Amino acid sequence: MIWQLDLAILTLVVIAGIGSLMVKDLLGAAILFGAYSFMMCLLWTIMGAVDVAFTEASVGAGVSTVFFVAAVFRTTRRTKD
Amino acid sequence: MKILGLIIAILTGAFLIYAAVDFPDWADPTSPASTYLSPRFIEKTIEETSVPNIVTAVLADYRGFDTMFETAVIFSAAVACFFILRIFVHGEPGERLYRHVLTGVTIRVKEGKIPPSDDFERIDASWTPHDLIIKTICRLLVPFIQLFGLYVIAHGHHSPGGGFQGGVILGASIILLAISNDLRTAVKRMGEKLVGLLCALGVFIYAGTGALCLLLGLNFLDYAALASILHVDPITARSHGILIVEIGVGLAVMTAMIWIYNNVSSNGEYDEGL
Amino acid sequence: MDGQGEEGLASKGSRTGSGNGSAGAEAQPRRLYFYPFFLTFIIMFVVWVFLSGKFDPFHMSLGLVSCAIVSYLSADLLFPSRVTKGAFGQWLRFVKYIPWLLIQIVKASLHVTYLVFHPRMMDLIDPRIIKFRSKLTSDLALVTFANSITLTPGTITVYVSVDGDFKVHAIDKASGDPLPGEMEAKISKTFGEV
Amino acid sequence: MDVVVVLFLFAGLFFFTGGAIGILRFPDFYSRLHPAGKLDTLGLLLSMIALALFNLHHFSLGTVLTSAKIIIIVVFVFLASPTATHAIVDAGVRAGLGPWTKGEQRR
Amino acid sequence: MDSIFLYSSMFLALLMVLSLYRGVFGPTVADRMIGVNAIGSKTTVLLILIGLVYHRVDMFVDIALAYAMLNFIAVLAASRYFQKRKGLYDEA
Numbered sequence: 005m006i007w008q009l010d011l012a013i014l015t016l017v018v019i020a021g022i023g024s025l026m027v028k029d030l031l032g033a034a035i036l037f038g039a040y041s042f043m044m045c046l047l048w049t050i051m052g053a054v055d056v057a058f059t060e061a062s063v064g065a066g067v068s069t070v071f072f073v074a075a076v077f078r079t080t081r082r083t084k085d
Numbered sequence: 086m087k088i089l090g091l092i093i094a095i096l097t098g099a100f101l102i103y104a105a106v107d108f109p110d111w112a113d114p115t116s117p118a119s120t121y122l123s124p125r126f127i128e129k130t131i132e133e134t135s136v137p138n139i140v141t142a143v144l145a146d147y148r149g150f151d152t153m154f155e156t157a158v159i160f161s162a163a164v165a166c167f168f169i170l171r172i173f174v175h176g177e178p179g180e181r182l183y184r185h186v187l188t189g190v191t192i193r194v195k196e197g198k199i200p201p202s203d204d205f206e207r208i209d210a211s212w213t214p215h216d217l218i219i220k221t222i223c224r225l226l227v228p229f230i231q232l233f234g235l236y237v238i239a240h241g242h243h244s245p246g247g248g249f250q251g252g253v254i255l256g257a258s259i260i261l262l263a264i265s266n267d268l269r270t271a272v273k274r275m276g277e278k279l280v281g282l283l284c285a286l287g288v289f290i291y292a293g294t295g296a297l298c299l300l301l302g303l304n305f306l307d308y309a310a311l312a313s314i315l316h317v318d319p320i321t322a323r324s325h326g327i328l329i330v331e332i333g334v335g336l337a338v339m340t341a342m343i344w345i346y347n348n349v350s351s352n353g354e355y356d357e358g359l
Numbered sequence: 360m361d362g363q364g365e366e367g368l369a370s371k372g373s374r375t376g377s378g379n380g381s382a383g384a385e386a387q388p389r390r391l392y393f394y395p396f397f398l399t400f401i402i403m404f405v406v407w408v409f410l411s412g413k414f415d416p417f418h419m420s421l422g423l424v425s426c427a428i429v430s431y432l433s434a435d436l437l438f439p440s441r442v443t444k445g446a447f448g449q450w451l452r453f454v455k456y457i458p459w460l461l462i463q464i465v466k467a468s469l470h471v472t473y474l475v476f477h478p479r480m481m482d483l484i485d486p487r488i489i490k491f492r493s494k495l496t497s498d499l500a501l502v503t504f505a506n507s508i509t510l511t512p513g514t515i516t517v518y519v520s521v522d523g524d525f526k527v528h529a530i531d532k533a534s535g536d537p538l539p540g541e542m543e544a545k546i547s548k549t550f551g552e553v
Numbered sequence: 554m555d556v557v558v559v560l561f562l563f564a565g566l567f568f569f570t571g572g573a574i575g576i577l578r579f580p581d582f583y584s585r586l587h588p589a590g591k592l593d594t595l596g597l598l599l600s601m602i603a604l605a606l607f608n609l610h611h612f613s614l615g616t617v618l619t620s621a622k623i624i625i626i627v628v629f630v631f632l633a634s635p636t637a638t639h640a641i642v643d644a645g646v647r648a649g650l651g652p653w654t655k656g657e658q659r660r
Numbered sequence: 661m662d663s664i665f666l667y668s669s670m671f672l673a674l675l676m677v678l679s680l681y682r683g684v685f686g687p688t689v690a691d692r693m694i695g696v697n698a699i700g701s702k703t704t705v706l707l708i709l710i711g712l713v714y715h716r717v718d719m720f721v722d723i724a725l726a727y728a729m730l731n732f733i734a735v736l737a738a739s740r741y742f743q744k745r746k747g748l749y750d751e752a
Contacts, residue, residue: 006666006710006713008666008670009666009669009670009673009710012670012673012674013673015677016673016676016677016680019677019680019684020680020683020684023680023683023684026684027684029689031689031738031741032686032689032692034738035683035689035692035693035696035734035738036683036684036692036696038696038731038734039680039683039695039696039699042696042699042700042703042731045703045723045727046703046706046707046710049707049710049720049723050710051111052714054140054245054719054720054723055138055140055141055144055245055246055247055250057245057723058237058245058246058250058722058723058726059249059250059253061723061726061727061730062249062250062253062254062257062726062730063249063253065700065727065730065731065734066253066254066257066729066730066731066733066734067253067256067257067260067342067346067730067733069734069737069738070257070260070264070346070733070734070737071345071346071349073359073734073737073738073740073741074346074349074350074358074359074737075349076741077350077359077741077744077745078349078350078352209744211744211745213647213743213744214520216639216640216643216743217498217501217502217505217519217520217521218502218505218506218516218519218635218636218639219636219639219640219643219736221498221499221502222502222506222632222633222636223636223736224436224437224439225436225437225632226629226632226633226729226732227433227436228399228403228429228430228432228433228434228436228437229406229629230729231428231429231432231433232403232406232407232410232425232426232429233410233725233726233729235425235428235429236407236410236411236425237722237726239411239418239421239422239425240411240413240418243413244718244719244722245719245722245723246722250726254726254729254730257729257730257733260733260737261733261736262436264733264736264737264740265736274432359737359740359741359744406625409618409621409622409625410622410625412614412615412618412619464591464595465595468568468571468591468592468595471571471575471587471588471591471592472567472568472571472592474575475571475574475575475578475579475588475592476571476574480578480579481580484579484580484584484655485654485655486581486583486584486652486653486654486655487654488652505635505639506632506635506636506639509590509591509635509638509639510591510594510631510634510635511591512587512588512591512592512595513587515583515586515587515590515638515639515642516635516639516642517639517642517643517646518643518646528583528642528652530584530587555661559664562664562668565705566668566671566672569672569675569702569705570675572675572698573675573678573679573698574678576678576679576682576694576695576698577678577681577682582688582690582691582694585682585691585694586694589679589694589695589697589698590694590697593698593701593702594701596701596705597701597704597705600668600705601705601708604705604708604709604712604717607661607712608712608717615718619717619718619721622721622722622725623708623721623724625725626704626721626724626725626728629725629728629729630701630704630728633728633729633732634701634732636732636736637697637731637732637735637736638697640735640736640739640740641690641693641694641697641735641739643739643742643743644690644693644738644739644741644742644743645690645742647742647743648688648689648690648742650688650690
């Protein structure tokens with residue numbers, strides 16, 4: 005494990021996570037959540053968990069964003085809070 | 086109320102961080118997991134299953150039950166999506182829009198009737214002209230993505246990957262087709278019934294392999310029993326058994342992804358999608 | 360940037376019927392032709408060899424099965440028309456086209472990088488929309504042209520119609536001016552269009 | 554050999570930097586896409602070439618194939634990245650975002 | 661050589677912070693898409709860099725390839741939204 009890189013990516017994870025929570029627009033939140041899962045994938049990679057990173061890359065980056073966008077497409081873009 | 090939630094979240098987070106201090110360090114050789122469990126797998130996996138990637142062996146062989154029920158969970162998620170969202174309404178027929186390909190004239194046709202000539206193509210209500218670049222590039226890329234997905238499934242023994250990842254990539258290729266053209270194109274290629282059957286078949290392959298082992302006289306999911314069918318020694322049989330199981334997982338995950346996407350994006354009507 | 364033609368006609372129509380689930384009712388069965396299947400199989404197998412890197416019979420047979428599955432599923436995506444003649448020469452000429460494109464990309468990238476780091480960047484850039492009509496006819500040539508424009512920094516293809524109407528967003532006068540020009544000539548030579 | 558690798562890698566990083574700074578500095582959506590979509594692609598090409606070259610140090614069939622895979626990634630990105638850029642522009646146009654012209658406020 | 665790779669990857673991570681600024685604070689959704697797309701292409705390089713630092717590139721190449729493919733799909737889906745639904749400023 006490379007602690008410098010680990011620290012940098014952890015910071016990015018936190019920023020992306022808080023950002024995707026704070027954004028009012030649900031489509032923007034879905035897109036930012038994609039960025040969050042990129043960072044998680046990098047984090048797993050740095051820890052050496054290659055299989056988990058692969059799962060995160062395929063599920064988190066690609067398909068889950070598409071599902072979120074499809075769900076936003078069929079419901080609404082506004083959140084209540 | 087928001088402030089209360091924030092306080093609770095901060096308290097829980099602080100508690101978790103406090104608890105995490107007691108965790109063993111990353112890759113600490115004296116931690117409980119590394120003292121006897123990991124060395125056992127690291128030393129014995131190759132000679133017991135002849136699979137170089139230990140994670141795959143643990144996932145599909147040593148903890149086969151776990152993975153089987155994970156697959157079942159994904160299957161039931163897709164089925165739940167289907168039961169909640171899918172609509173079969175036989176009310177009064179609605180209208181469908183058809184567009185003349187050459188002139189761009191759009192007409193409305195009652196549902197169940199056929200447009201006047203073959204030059205008409207079915208379009209969505211919120212239709213926009215096809216994007217030439219996206220359509221062409223996706224057409225060229227989809228086969229390569231599918232090949233890569235199959236490669237990931239087939240090489241789960243030697244490199245990272247396996248049924249889950251390969252299945253997701255395969256499903257994503259069909260979803261890409263639905264995004265770049267429209268939903269009906271993808272559904273034409275992979276019909277609804279086919280998707281549902283393949284999804285169930287994937288779980289059936291997994292559980293059926295386990296049951297076959299049981300019938301052949303060993304424990305459930307002990308692939309060494311397959312040696313007599315495949316005409317190989319028990320160690321290679323375990324390796325092949327893992328591959329068979331991975332194919333089942335791949336099928337189930339791929340079709341579950343397509344199924345969920347179709348239902349969510351078309352609101353259960355299988356008519357117009359994202 | 361006005362709307363794109365006939366999209367107003369269909370925009371606010373009522374949502375078509377609540378569906379009886381017969382989405383694929385008018386679907387014709389897909390025919391599988393030999394030459395597209397065969398060519399796809401060959402291409403896929405070459406890619407598989409590069410991906411796999413294992414040459415024992417077991418993995419090779421897995422590769423054959425996978426390539427057959429992919430060719431069965433999507434041979435008609437890679438080769439939509441049955442005619443596959445002249446594809447090989449096109450590929451050769453396309454490979455010749457790539458180095459020229461790379462040089463253009465590097466040149467234009469340096470220009471954009473200069474713009475990015477320039478302290479008075481706001482005065483230098485002058486975004487504009489350029490419209491022109493291309494002589495190219497085939498879909499693949501149009502898409503190659505559009506993607507080459509997009510890959511060259513300083514210009515982005517905003518819209519391409521099937522007939523070859525281009526709308527290009529250029530970041531300043533210098534990067535927008537040479538269009539369509541030499542690039543179009545090269546591509547029309549590559550795809551054998553006069 | 555190492556000099557070439559480092560040279561390519563730094564050239565790639567230079568273009569990446571240009572892309573990242575450009576995204577921040579440019580005034581509107583359309584002009585931001587110019588550095589984002591393209592400088593990144595060029596940076597990816599250069600740094601991937603560097604990494605593929607470095608990977609060839611221990612010359613064997615395995616490393617050659619790995620380098621070939623890295624080149625496959627580059628080819629894929631060169632097909633996909635302009636398409637993604639075009640899709641984003643298309644999204645902006647459909648959403649009704651007007652282009653920035655000289656003399657306006659930056660947004 | 662390893663230290664060069666390590667510092668390059670640190671530098672890339674720094675650049676990702678800059679792109680993430682556009683993602684989090686971008687005035688419109690389209691700007692967020694630009695930011696996230698830029699992060700995606702940097703991640704692909706970063707994965708291979710990490711692989712080189714760990715001396716196991718053959719493992720990490722597959723992830724990078726899958727990554728390049730799926731990032732593309734996500735961007736396409738998000739932009740496809742605007743072809744069907746108009747309006748950028750839904751964020752009230």
